[in-house]
Amino acid sequence: MADVGTLDRLSRNKKVLFAASAAIGGFISALLTQGLGLGEGAFTSWVLAGGLDAACIGAAVVYAQSYYQTRSLKVRDGLKKAAKTGLVAGCAGGLAALFGMNLFGAGNVGRMVGWAISGGVAGYVVAQQVPNLRRKPAIVAGACGGAVGCLVMYMEFGYATGVAITGAAIGLMVAMAESMFRKNxxxxxxxxxxxxxxxxxxxxxxxxxxxxxxxxxxxxxxxxxxxxxxxxxxxxxxxxxxxxxxxxxxxxxxxxxxxxxxxxxxxxxxxxxxxxxxxx
Missing domain, CATH: 2.60.200.20 (Tumour Suppressor Smad4)
Known part of the structure; x- marks a missing residue:
């Protein structure tokens, strides 16, 4: 079992912190989706569940950034704004993906596109709250994380575990983008x-x-x-x-x-x- 010192060092590592927090956000989103029965219809699973994914994962990473700076579990003002932005933009992205699916019949590719959109929205939400995080790299990184996580979901995992892994991939990619594209x-x-x-x-x-x-x-x-x-x-x-x-x-x-x-x-x-x- 990890000691307190090890856990403290891990919590100072932004890649670990973002990935772990986004995984928790994804897991919460999956539980809400299942509890509310949003996975039973095309519209609810693509639009409403997509909005929940972006809101929960994006807000979780914003919360992680707050903890990274303050070492406090106190909820800051930006968290509610992050969740609202993620929900609205995630629903809009899910609606666009659903429209594309119905128009072109993309199948599994469309599912990956849907997760890429959710990841991109989560990246956008994080860029709105993390100081001077460049928006385009954050969106692209989030989209890549969503697509990669979607591939992992095709393995033998339950839905909640799969969404948590996808969230972790999104959080990790956004943290990597922040350090890679850092100028000052x-x-x-x-x-x-x-x-x-x-x-x-x-x-x-x-x-x-x-x-x-x-x-x-x-x-x-x-x-x-x-x-x-x-x-x-x-x-x-x-x-x-x-x-x-x-x-x-x-x-x-x-x-x-x-x-x-x-x-x-x-x-x-x-x-x-x-x-x-x-x-x-």
Whole structure:
């Protein structure tokens, strides 16, 4: 049986975290589909079940991203939006796939296309919530994961297990796409106490990596920011900052005093209880 340290290390690995979470999302979707009897008719199995698949898998990966950043099981605001977007877009994609099936009689190929659509929608949902995750690679990766998972479902697995495996494939492919197509990023360390200017020998409470781009990465003490840390008693309440890319430059913007500074690769800087290093 895996020890606590091993489980902690695995939970810091985004590929493992996304795959495991998406598998759980797929399993929940399968249970709902079976419990509601959605697999009994062509329309319900393609449209409604397809919407459930995209909603549950997409929301599960968004939840995994939140846990990756905060190490907290608290549900963040973006989860409901992710589930709604996945449900609507998944149903629309399933309807398009069903129309194509009826028009061209695609058979098993159509089933694979249907899962590719669900996977692509899940990738789109994740790209809406994960900071600076490029949308096209996420959609393509999700579609590939859905198609590969569909092939696995033809093996001797039960329906729920097959959908869980498909979800895992979607989550893994999206995580791989994020790292493969990453251009700029920051490595973040968050500590239990506010950092001073001297030598820091403390062990971080959590460590993670975020993509940076045109959409600012927000830092501060408010809940819901991309990088949250405990309030700094030495600064004004609500002190926040952001990091973003402007052309070839990475800019740190202090939102309290309006100052801006260019960040250099490999050079760490401290803000409250976190330390950030621009990747190179």
């Amino acid at each position: 990023w920051i490595d973040v360390e968050v500590y239990a106490h506010v950092l001073g200017n001297g030598l820091n020998l403390a062990k971080p409470e959590r460590q993670f990596t975020l993509n940076i781009g045109a959409d600012p990465i927000t830092i501060g003490t408010h809940a819901g920011l991309d990088i949250e840390f405990k309030a700094d008693p030495g600064s004004a309440p609500g002190h926040t900052a952001s990091i973003y890319c402007d052309g070839d430059k990475t800019i740190y913007h202090d939102l309290q005093n309006g100052s801006r500074a260019e960040l250099s690769a490999g050079q760490p800087f401290r803000f409250g209880a976190c330390q950030v290093r621009l990747g190179s």
